[in-house]
Amino acid sequence: MSDIGELTAVQAAEAIAGGEFDPADLAAHYHQAAAVDDLNAFTWTPDEPPAPGEGPLGGLPVAVKDLFCTEGIPSQSGSKILEGYRPPYTATAVGNLQQAGASIQGKTNQDEFAMGSSNENSAYGPVLNPWDRTRVPGGSSGGSAAAVAAGSALWALGTDTGGSIRQPAALCGIVGLKPTYGAVSRYGMIAFASSLDQAGPLTRDVRDAALCLRHMAGRDRADATSVGLPEEIELPNAERLDGIRLAVPEEFAGGEGIEPGVLAAFEASLEKAKELGATVESCSLPTAPYALSAYYVLAPAEASSNLARYDGVRYGMRVDEDALVPMYTHTRHDGFGPEVRRRILIGTYALSSGYYDAYYGRAQRVRTLVARELDGVFSQADFIVTPTSPNVAFELGSKTADPLAMYLNDLFTVPFSLAGVPAISIPAGLSEGLPVGLQIAGPAFSENRILQAAHAMEKAIGFDQSPARTAA
Amino acid sequence: MAGLEPVIGLEIHVQLRTRTKMFCGCPTEFGAPPNTLTCPVCLGLPGALPVANAEAIHYGLMIGMALGSELAPRSIFHRKNYFYPDLAKGYQISQYDQPLCLGGQLGDVEIHRVHLEDDAAKLNHAGASGRIHGADASVVDFNRGGTPLAEIVTEPSLHSARQAAEWLRLLRTTLRQLGVSDVNMEEGSLRCDANISLRPAGSGELGTKTELKNMNSFRFIERGIDAEIARQAALIEAGEPVLQETLHFDPRSGSLTSLRSKEEAHDYRYFPEPDLAPVVITDEMLERARQALPELPLEREQRLLGLGLNAESARLLSWHGETGAFFDEALEVDDGASPQALANWTTELAGRLDSGDPAESKVTPQALSSLAAMVDSGKVTQGAGKQVLDRLVADGGEPEAIVAEEELEAVGGADELAPIVRAALEANPDVAEKLKGGDMKPIGVIVGYVMKETRGRADGGEVTALVRSELGLG
Numbered sequence: 001m002s003d004i005g006e007l008t009a010v011q012a013a014e015a016i017a018g019g020e021f022d023p024a025d026l027a028a029h030y031h032q033a034a035a036v037d038d039l040n041a042f043t044w045t046p047d048e049p050p051a052p053g054e055g056p057l058g059g060l061p062v063a064v065k066d067l068f069c070t071e072g073i074p075s076q077s078g079s080k081i082l083e084g085y086r087p088p089y090t091a092t093a094v095g096n097l098q099q100a101g102a103s104i105q106g107k108t109n110q111d112e113f114a115m116g117s118s119n120e121n122s123a124y125g126p127v128l129n130p131w132d133r134t135r136v137p138g139g140s141s142g143g144s145a146a147a148v149a150a151g152s153a154l155w156a157l158g159t160d161t162g163g164s165i166r167q168p169a170a171l172c173g174i175v176g177l178k179p180t181y182g183a184v185s186r187y188g189m190i191a192f193a194s195s196l197d198q199a200g201p202l203t204r205d206v207r208d209a210a211l212c213l214r215h216m217a218g219r220d221r222a223d224a225t226s227v228g229l230p231e232e233i234e235l236p237n238a239e240r241l242d243g244i245r246l247a248v249p250e251e252f253a254g255g256e257g258i259e260p261g262v263l264a265a266f267e268a269s270l271e272k273a274k275e276l277g278a279t280v281e282s283c284s285l286p287t288a289p290y291a292l293s294a295y296y297v298l299a300p301a302e303a304s305s306n307l308a309r310y311d312g313v314r315y316g317m318r319v320d321e322d323a324l325v326p327m328y329t330h331t332r333h334d335g336f337g338p339e340v341r342r343r344i345l346i347g348t349y350a351l352s353s354g355y356y357d358a359y360y361g362r363a364q365r366v367r368t369l370v371a372r373e374l375d376g377v378f379s380q381a382d383f384i385v386t387p388t389s390p391n392v393a394f395e396l397g398s399k400t401a402d403p404l405a406m407y408l409n410d411l412f413t414v415p416f417s418l419a420g421v422p423a424i425s426i427p428a429g430l431s432e433g434l435p436v437g438l439q440i441a442g443p444a445f446s447e448n449r450i451l452q453a454a455h456a457m458e459k460a461i462g463f464d465q466s467p468a469r470t471a472a
Numbered sequence: 473m474a475g476l477e478p479v480i481g482l483e484i485h486v487q488l489r490t491r492t493k494m495f496c497g498c499p500t501e502f503g504a505p506p507n508t509l510t511c512p513v514c515l516g517l518p519g520a521l522p523v524a525n526a527e528a529i530h531y532g533l534m535i536g537m538a539l540g541s542e543l544a545p546r547s548i549f550h551r552k553n554y555f556y557p558d559l560a561k562g563y564q565i566s567q568y569d570q571p572l573c574l575g576g577q578l579g580d581v582e583i584h585r586v587h588l589e590d591d592a593a594k595l596n597h598a599g600a601s602g603r604i605h606g607a608d609a610s611v612v613d614f615n616r617g618g619t620p621l622a623e624i625v626t627e628p629s630l631h632s633a634r635q636a637a638e639w640l641r642l643l644r645t646t647l648r649q650l651g652v653s654d655v656n657m658e659e660g661s662l663r664c665d666a667n668i669s670l671r672p673a674g675s676g677e678l679g680t681k682t683e684l685k686n687m688n689s690f691r692f693i694e695r696g697i698d699a700e701i702a703r704q705a706a707l708i709e710a711g712e713p714v715l716q717e718t719l720h721f722d723p724r725s726g727s728l729t730s731l732r733s734k735e736e737a738h739d740y741r742y743f744p745e746p747d748l749a750p751v752v753i754t755d756e757m758l759e760r761a762r763q764a765l766p767e768l769p770l771e772r773e774q775r776l777l778g779l780g781l782n783a784e785s786a787r788l789l790s791w792h793g794e795t796g797a798f799f800d801e802a803l804e805v806d807d808g809a810s811p812q813a814l815a816n817w818t819t820e821l822a823g824r825l826d827s828g829d830p831a832e833s834k835v836t837p838q839a840l841s842s843l844a845a846m847v848d849s850g851k852v853t854q855g856a857g858k859q860v861l862d863r864l865v866a867d868g869g870e871p872e873a874i875v876a877e878e879e880l881e882a883v884g885g886a887d888e889l890a891p892i893v894r895a896a897l898e899a900n901p902d903v904a905e906k907l908k909g910g911d912m913k914p915i916g917v918i919v920g921y922v923m924k925e926t927r928g929r930a931d932g933g934e935v936t937a938l939v940r941s942e943l944g945l946g
Contacts, residue, residue: 069519082518089512091519188519195746224523224748302746305551308562309516313612328555351553351741360743 023052023059045106055101063153081335091188109143138168163413166425170388170437181420185220193299236455242277247381261431294366304347388437481628493618495522514618516560528620533761536573593617633697645793696721801837809844834868
């Protein structure tokens with residue numbers, strides 16, 4: 001074995017099953033890698049490498065986004081208000097992986113309460129992009145994406161509300177999969193927007209994403225909105241796309257607001273898809289341009305309610321005062337960062353008596369229309385493809401003063417979040433030396449088909465999974 | 473108050489007697505050490521999610537059926553957002569514009585709706601008052617937090633404090649009979665708010681209402697509503713406006729204090745609870761609820777009327793569940809007393825008890841049945857029967873033994889009574905003269921004499937008949 005750090009999770013699992021190396025070596029390797037991480041990707045790692053578990057994922061360490069509750073381990077959701085908070089229970093998705101033998105390598109940095117597209121909203125400092133340390137890794141699962149891209153994690157868990165797995169995966173040159181809403185239990189995920197949040201893997205390649213999802217997913221009695229998946233996830237092996245119909249939304253195809261290098265990489269991927277036997281046609285999603293506006297009403301509205309529990313009464317931070325209201329006010333003012341406060345205010349406003357219909361009600365109608373339009377396209381085409389993000393990784397601090405510019409990062413990812421359908425981002429190539437993501441979205445519960453298509457594209461694109469480490 | 477009509481609507485919170493809480497698996501016991509019946513869900517820990525309790529929905533359907541409500545095939549939960557330390561999640565999960573049950577009627581009161589929600593935790597205020605004002609510190613016990621509640625909302629169709637308290641007894645009896653709640657007001661498993669307004673009698677419009685919060689006994693409800701009606705009437709008569717506000721009634725001082733005005737009312741920012749799926753009612757669920765329905769008070773009232781009870785007895789024994797249940801048990805014994813006689817003795821017994829619940833007295837249904845039978849058959853008189861009841865209430869025991877011991881058996885028949893009647897007439901010659909002349913008014917003097925002589929063991933009717941025959945009046 002030359003370097004066990006070069007192995008994907010699927011390869012490492014096979015090697016461990018074949019007795020090629022001691023799984024403790026793998027745990028030690030990633031423990032050491034996290035210890036020397038200089039990207040600020042981790043918010044917590046154990047003192048000693050975790051003991052290897054038993055099962056199909058036995059011996060595989062997994063990096064876990066901070067917002068998954070992990071029993072006895074800090075779970076802070078990137079927020080000061082939960083500083084030092086150690087939950088008494090473990091999130092179902094993490095528990096499922098542990099059941100399969102995986103162990104927790106550490107907790108990864110993220111935007112506070114998953115609100116952000118650059119990981120600059122973390123109370124524990126920004127994460128750096130391993131491709132260029134002056135740039136952001138994307139967000140909100142920025143720590144998970146950066147750790148996987150830098151090789152300091154074998155693979156990682158993230159969550160996606162409006163693009164929080166796919167966009168950082170794109171900006172870091174790795175694979176990120178957002179499953180169908182309900183495929184993976186949300187129990188124990190510190191909530192941002194309940195009707196949108198969904199857990200998924202960030203991995204080096206498509207087969208790893210499949211392996212991780214296979215063991216995360218499943219109906220959970222503790223999550224009334226979870227349904228699981230109708231079939232087991234298989235490891236994809238497709239190399240052709242014969243007969244596959246890809247649809248490109250004409251609303252996004254014009255290139256407006258898309259960086260030229262991103263558009264070029266996207267168009268090159270479409271050519272590759274055709275070479276593999278796919279047909280590419282354009283489709284119309286007239287409501288899609290409004291999806292972003294609807295999302296930035298609905299997600300803050302739910303967040304304003306979900307974050308009400310951080311009141312200083314039972315756990316987490318408290319600013320002591322003589323009376324109740326000042327205690328609430330100062331705890332929440334000091335405990336939440338500016339972006340979280342902004343979204344709580346937006347959400348509170350949107351739900352207020354007299355404004356509900358104009359904002360929340362209308363946004364819900366947009367959501368319904370978006371889902372209906374996507375359904376219509378999926379009756380004509382197998383997948384919708386777009387660039388994952390309109391831009392490559394941007395410089396730290398370049399968008400923090402302009403929230404709207406930041407929100408535009410989610411332009412292509414948000415429609416699929418609103419509809420609750422699955423979508424994957426895979427590396428499509430580089431633009432000016434930085435990774436570009438290709439998003440492939442399908443109808444609900446089409447994960448196996450998406451993974452097969454993504455696998456074929458991944459092979460054809462031939463993206464070298466390691467330039468981050470060689471560049472560093 | 474002249475010319476003013478009170479209009480009252482009630483909101484009743486009923487803690488459901490499910491094994492576990494509304495949205496988690498914690499037990500719903502009362503009286504456990506503080507914060508021992510909790511979990512991540514009912515403590516509102518990060519990441520925890522609610523799952524609706526199927527048994528609570530079942531109980532909700534039973535309540536809806538008992539109240540004749542329309543049962544929604546699909547209902548949803550909303551979040552009601554506000555900050556308070558007894559509210560772990562920062563919102564209550566409640567039903568809003570699509571409740572489980574709509575409309576209905578119980579007795580003479582129309583039902584607006586019935587919906588399900590979770591209860592808040594319990595705040596305990598340390599300090600002399602036991603209330604938040606003047607407390608040194610407040611601590612939260614989350615054992616109660618998350619207990620399933622059914623909120624029953626009436627239409628504003630009540631018009632007096634007395635009627636409200638009486639109707640609440642009927643509702644409580646109905647809920648107890650259903651077995652869905654302990655309906656214990658002291659323990660808080662039944663809590664009542666009242667919306668009160670006044671209007672000119674005969675007017676179709678509603679005046680400005682106030683809300684009277686959380687009264688925890690029938691007596692306080694009646695007193696509280698009466699106090700508020702008087703307060704509003706005084707304002708109106710003085711030409712001052714009634715302000716929309718929420719009030720607390722202090723049963724010790726009888727005073728009303730304002731908790732918050734309309735301007736301070738919360739904006740609850742209701743929106744559909746994204747963590748829960750809609751509640752969809754299947755035919756199986758409806759059938760199961762129907763099967764579980766016992767005899768309800770108004771059905772009992774019909775049955776008792778069928779037994780020949782007069783309307784007053786039938787209503788009393790139905791609306792007051794404990795008394796009615798005792799009556800049914802005594803009726804089962806069947807010692808031969810007529811149902812009406814037994815009903816009279818049951819209400820006589822209930823009236824002598826502070827608790828009003830015969831089951832909590834020393835009198836057994838068997839004893840009451842045998843007492844009623846002895847009186848009904850003439851073995852003891854009505855008056856002697858009441859003496860026996862006094863003994864039963866005080867010491868318990870068997871009526872036959874008490875009658876024997878106190879020699880209370882009726883004195884009857886011409887052999888025993890005629891000499892006493894004769895003596896009475898001889899002792900009161902002027903009365904005897906009047907009676908002979910056909911003026912029967914003073915006969916009470918003679919009956920009284922006989923009763924005194926027999927210590928109440930004679931039957932008044934028999935005495936009268938003997939007097940007439942002694943005097944040759946036929």
